[in-house]
Amino acid sequence: MGVASKIPVYLxxxxxxxxxxxxxxKILNWSRASSLWYMLFGTACCAxxxxxxxxxxxxxxxxxxxxxxxxxxSDLMFVAGTITHKMASRVKILYEQMAEPRYVIAMGGxxxxxxxxxxxxxxxxxxxxxVIPVDVYIPGCPPRPxxxxxxxxxxxxxxxxxxxxxxxxxxxx
Amino acid sequence: xxxxKDFFSGIYNLVVGLFVTGxxxxxxxxxxxxxxxxxxxxxxxxxxxxxxxxxxxxELNCTAxxxxxxxxxxxxxxxxxxxxxxxxxxxxxxxxxDNTICAFCGLCEESCxxxxxxxxxxxxxxxxxxxxxxxxMDRLAELGRDVKYTPRKxxxxxxxxxxxxxxxxxxxxxxxxxxxxxxxxxxxxxKIETNPAEKKEEKAEASDKKTEDQESRKxxxxxxxxxxxxxxxxxxxxGN
Amino acid sequence: MQNEQLVSQLVEKFGAQAEKVELNPAxxxxxxxxxxxxxxLKQIKEDENFKIDYLSCISAVDYLENxxxxxxxxxxxxxxxxxxxxxxxxREKPEVPTIREIHPGADWHEREAWELFxxxxxxxxxxxxxxxxxxxxxxxxxxxxxxxxDDFVKMPxx
Amino acid sequence: xxxxxxxxxxxxxxxxxxxxxxxxHTEEFxxxxxxxxxxxxxxxxxxxxxxxxxxxxVEPYIGYLHRAIEKICENRxxxxxxxxxxxxxxxxxxxxxxxxxxxxxxxxxxxxxxxxEYLRVIFGELQRIASHLIxxxxxAMDLGAVTPFLYGLREREMIMDLFEETCGQRxxxxxxxxxxxxxxxxxxxxxxxxxxxxxxCQVLEDYETxxxxxxxxxxxxxxxxxxxxxxxxxxxxxGPSLRASGVNWDIRKDDPYGYYEKFEFEIPQGKNYDxxxxxxxxxxxxxxxxxxxxxxxxxxxxxxxxxxMRASFKLPEGEYYARIESSRGEMGCYIVSKGEKKPYxxxxxxxxxxxxxxxxxxxxxxxxxxxxxxFASYDIIMPEVDR
Numbered sequence: 001m002g003v004a005s006k007i008p009v010y011l012x013x014x015x016x017x018x019x020x021x022x023x024x025x026k027i028l029n030w031s032r033a034s035s036l037w038y039m040l041f042g043t044a045c046c047a048x049x050x051x052x053x054x055x056x057x058x059x060x061x062x063x064x065x066x067x068x069x070x071x072x073x074s075d076l077m078f079v080a081g082t083i084t085h086k087m088a089s090r091v092k093i094l095y096e097q098m099a100e101p102r103y104v105i106a107m108g109g110x111x112x113x114x115x116x117x118x119x120x121x122x123x124x125x126x127x128x129x130x131v132i133p134v135d136v137y138i139p140g141c142p143p144r145p146x147x148x149x150x151x152x153x154x155x156x157x158x159x160x161x162x163x164x165x166x167x168x169x170x171x172x173x
Numbered sequence: 174x175x176x177x178k179d180f181f182s183g184i185y186n187l188v189v190g191l192f193v194t195g196x197x198x199x200x201x202x203x204x205x206x207x208x209x210x211x212x213x214x215x216x217x218x219x220x221x222x223x224x225x226x227x228x229x230x231x232e233l234n235c236t237a238x239x240x241x242x243x244x245x246x247x248x249x250x251x252x253x254x255x256x257x258x259x260x261x262x263x264x265x266x267x268x269x270x271d272n273t274i275c276a277f278c279g280l281c282e283e284s285c286x287x288x289x290x291x292x293x294x295x296x297x298x299x300x301x302x303x304x305x306x307x308x309x310m311d312r313l314a315e316l317g318r319d320v321k322y323t324p325r326k327x328x329x330x331x332x333x334x335x336x337x338x339x340x341x342x343x344x345x346x347x348x349x350x351x352x353x354x355x356x357x358x359x360x361x362x363x364k365i366e367t368n369p370a371e372k373k374e375e376k377a378e379a380s381d382k383k384t385e386d387q388e389s390r391k392x393x394x395x396x397x398x399x400x401x402x403x404x405x406x407x408x409x410x411x412g413n
Numbered sequence: 414m415q416n417e418q419l420v421s422q423l424v425e426k427f428g429a430q431a432e433k434v435e436l437n438p439a440x441x442x443x444x445x446x447x448x449x450x451x452x453x454l455k456q457i458k459e460d461e462n463f464k465i466d467y468l469s470c471i472s473a474v475d476y477l478e479n480x481x482x483x484x485x486x487x488x489x490x491x492x493x494x495x496x497x498x499x500x501x502x503x504r505e506k507p508e509v510p511t512i513r514e515i516h517p518g519a520d521w522h523e524r525e526a527w528e529l530f531x532x533x534x535x536x537x538x539x540x541x542x543x544x545x546x547x548x549x550x551x552x553x554x555x556x557x558x559x560x561x562x563d564d565f566v567k568m569p570x571x
Numbered sequence: 572x573x574x575x576x577x578x579x580x581x582x583x584x585x586x587x588x589x590x591x592x593x594x595x596h597t598e599e600f601x602x603x604x605x606x607x608x609x610x611x612x613x614x615x616x617x618x619x620x621x622x623x624x625x626x627x628x629v630e631p632y633i634g635y636l637h638r639a640i641e642k643i644c645e646n647r648x649x650x651x652x653x654x655x656x657x658x659x660x661x662x663x664x665x666x667x668x669x670x671x672x673x674x675x676x677x678x679x680x681x682x683x684x685x686x687x688e689y690l691r692v693i694f695g696e697l698q699r700i701a702s703h704l705i706x707x708x709x710x711a712m713d714l715g716a717v718t719p720f721l722y723g724l725r726e727r728e729m730i731m732d733l734f735e736e737t738c739g740q741r742x743x744x745x746x747x748x749x750x751x752x753x754x755x756x757x758x759x760x761x762x763x764x765x766x767x768x769x770x771x772c773q774v775l776e777d778y779e780t781x782x783x784x785x786x787x788x789x790x791x792x793x794x795x796x797x798x799x800x801x802x803x804x805x806x807x808x809x810g811p812s813l814r815a816s817g818v819n820w821d822i823r824k825d826d827p828y829g830y831y832e833k834f835e836f837e838i839p840q841g842k843n844y845d846x847x848x849x850x851x852x853x854x855x856x857x858x859x860x861x862x863x864x865x866x867x868x869x870x871x872x873x874x875x876x877x878x879x880m881r882a883s884f885k886l887p888e889g890e891y892y893a894r895i896e897s898s899r900g901e902m903g904c905y906i907v908s909k910g911e912k913k914p915y916x917x918x919x920x921x922x923x924x925x926x927x928x929x930x931x932x933x934x935x936x937x938x939x940x941x942x943x944x945x946f947a948s949y950d951i952i953m954p955e956v957d958r
Binding site for chain 3 (some may be wrong): 633634637638639641756804805806807808818820825868869890892894901903905907915916918920925928957958
Binding site for chain 4 (some may be wrong): 019032040041042043044045047048049051055057069081082084085086087092094116118119121122123124141142146
């Protein structure tokens with residue numbers, strides 16, 4: 001893995017390699033961004049809004065997003081709802097089981113920073129980014145389905161700008 | 174024989190099923206094509222919190238009375254304030270709403286007497302960086318710049334205080350407001366005479382007192398609110 | 414009114430062991446000693462006149478210097494009675510017998526009381542963490558004098 | 572303990588008669604189901620002791636969503652608690668608001684205006700339908716059907732529109748307040764609501780044709796997870812699940828609150844006490860709720876339903892255990908007031924807490940697939956269990 005992951009980095013430095021890498025990047029990013037399969041993982045209130053988004057009124061499938069029950073088959077994890085200290089270690093395990101490249105969207109105030117349970121609660125983890133890296137934060141309690149979709153569209157923008165070289169040098173670390 | 178029967182009943186079921194499918198084909202789809210089309214949000218919709226400002230002068234309506242901060246169940250609002258030496262009125266120097274812990278419950282809007290804070294129908298505010306979600310005063314005022322709102326009836330005390338100054342808002346008082354204004358001096362004449370600036374200071378300190386203003390804003394509610402719960406305390410505090 | 418009758422009947426029957434508390438006319442409450450709690454609940458469940466067979470909830474309350482209290486909110490499905498049975502506990506060493514034998518539904522309620530308030534449930538076979546993390550070591554969080562752990566942020570007073 | 576041994580004995584006897592099974596007889600092993608599992612409706616972990624494919628013992632582990640709402644509420648003034656009630660039971664938050672408001676009103680002897688009571692009934696019943704629609708969709712989805720999920724949520728969105736128009740939020744309404752409701756309904760709401768109930772009655776027929784004769788659905792629900800009345804009462808099961816066990820108990824009728832005495836509705840009662848009955852009880856309840864809404868809309872009195880409580884009022888000393896019939900069963904709220912601005916102790920009783928307790932008892936000797944059906948049929952919602 002060590003050498004293979006560095007190929008894009010060397011390739012980019014080679015004469016004319018930049019053009020090749022850029023076009024490969026575009027294809028890869030396009031395919032990644034337009035078929036984000038998310039994991040069916042909800043803990044609290046936001047999970048109900050996530051269900052609504054997946055159902056007929058808002059229809060997540062239009063964005064190429066289909067839910068998967070297993071972390072092994074999914075690229076995206078919505079942390080939808082409050083994460084308690086008891087649950088935090090399990091979320092980390094789930095994240096680690098996902099195949100790279102993987103993305104995380106923190107949905108709702110609770111996942112972003114404890115939400116309404118920030119003060120006076122002895123059990124709630126104050127922000128999911130203390131456990132796993134987060135790409136997009138969607139505030140709201142709970143966010144509307146449109147907000148969730150907007151967050152996904154933002155994530156797609158982010159994926160489209162990704163470079164293979166960055167990614168592989170990250171993972172090589 | 175049974176097989177033949179099964180065969181025909183199977184065909185029948187298939188036809189019925191196809192008929193149902195066909196019926197749905199002609200129907201209008203209920204799906205919202207989100208980025209292209211949006212719902213028109215109802216007026217009461219509780220999305221992102223904004224600070225409203227006066228449409229004419231462009232100044233914030235907020236008088237830094239700290240009521241919303243006290244009403245907030247999650248501690249998402251933080252206000253610092255200062256006193257203007259000329260007008261002797263409080264104004265906010267720092268007004269922060271932490272959208273990460275806000276519950277969007279609308280209690281701040283309900284507690285506000287001055288049309289200063291409002292929950293709007295905006296819902297698109299996801300970010301890549303968590304720290305961007307803590308909105309400061311400029312951001313909140315910017316968001317609230319173009320928000321339309323119907324001004325509420327003001328407490329008579331505030332109205333009396335503003336009569337000396339040129340009317341900031343060109344809104345005509347409606348009938349109910351006049352009712353309140355008429356009733357108010359009869360009930361609590363001492364309040365009108367107090368210096369408005371001092372009044373505001375008191376307000377900020379005693380949240381209980383504030384609710385009297387709220388009650389007086391709606392006379393019919395004030396009647397209901399007189400339940401005998403803390404009635405003595407009411408009197409005691411209003412006597413101060 | 415029905416409830417009033419029930420309480421007077423109960424007081425009559427159990428004499429000095431059950432003491433009536435006037436809290437809310439709609440919801441009569443009886444204070445019984447913890448030594449007779451199991452027997453008391455058993456009798457009012459089996460007695461034809463009461464048939465109090467449904468346990469709604471058990472809630473523990475910490476009154477600091479006035480000790481602790483276990484509240485058993487009971488009702489009768491057939492006769493529509495409502496009754497709250499209170500048990501006063503010593504705060505230094507709170508313990509109460511389990512009522513799982515009579516009301517199996519009390520199982521988790523008792524575990525919760527043990528976990529959050531530190532009330533020892535005598536005779537409970539499965540007294541282990543229910544709601545808190547398995548590695549919880551910071552005491553009984555629902556007690557009024559609990560000071561919080563590293564992660565506990567008290568809401569600032571405004 | 573006896574039952575378990577008895578059961579294993581039976582099973583082994585059968586195995587001995589069957590030579591293949593005797594060959595295949597295995598040691599008991601543990602299967603972890605959850606905390607992340609699509610059919611546990613949240614974050615519940617079930618530790619199953621299996622003998623081959625047969626469940627020997629189920630042990631639920633809960634607390635993955637324990638957010639300490641009771642602790643938070645002790646540190647908030649009374650008006651600030653309602654938003655937390657929304658989050659205590661988010662699938663039927665209207666009813667959670669109601670039980671809290673009811674408890675405070677009973678302690679403080681606060682009168683509620685008739686219009687507010689009617690509005691509470693209307694919104695409470697709409698919420699019950701919304702909750703049962705989620706139940707209906709998710710229950711069918713757990714048994715392998717996807718269409719009901721889409722159908723159920725389609726109708727739920729209509730209720731969400733009605734709610735959003737009135738209270739401004741889709742899920743956490745903060746609508747039923749102490750002494751009344753937060754805002755009056757918009758003009759034209761009644762027509763919309765009536766239109767919805769008549770539409771809902773039609774759709775319920777569709778629902779029944781969709782599932783009720785499906786042989787797969789029937790064979791997976793009939794005679795699965797039988798909970799006899801004595802067992803259900805002993806475990807404190809409540810709501811439609813208790814009524815499906817043949818017990819005639821509905822708090823709306825037996826311990827009336829609000830204006831429920833004024834409305835006519837029927838209480839469904841099960842005969843076989845199985846999963847099918849629990850499903851059927853909820854479908855019938857949706858229809859009864861439509862009836863109640865129509866009656867309430869017809870008799871909606873005039874007046875002002877709002878009630879502004881002082882921002883930080885002091886509740887008189889006292890304590891009360893209030894309970895209402897939520898969509899899952901008895902939802903209780905116990906408040907101890909010491910005459911302060913904040914409750915001294917607030918205890919919440921979620922119906923799923925007790926409903927979950929009975930599942931280990933009735934799922935012994937069944938397969939994992941049946942456990943999924945039973946779990947879904949009890950309509951367990953985790954925040955109510957963990958609080």
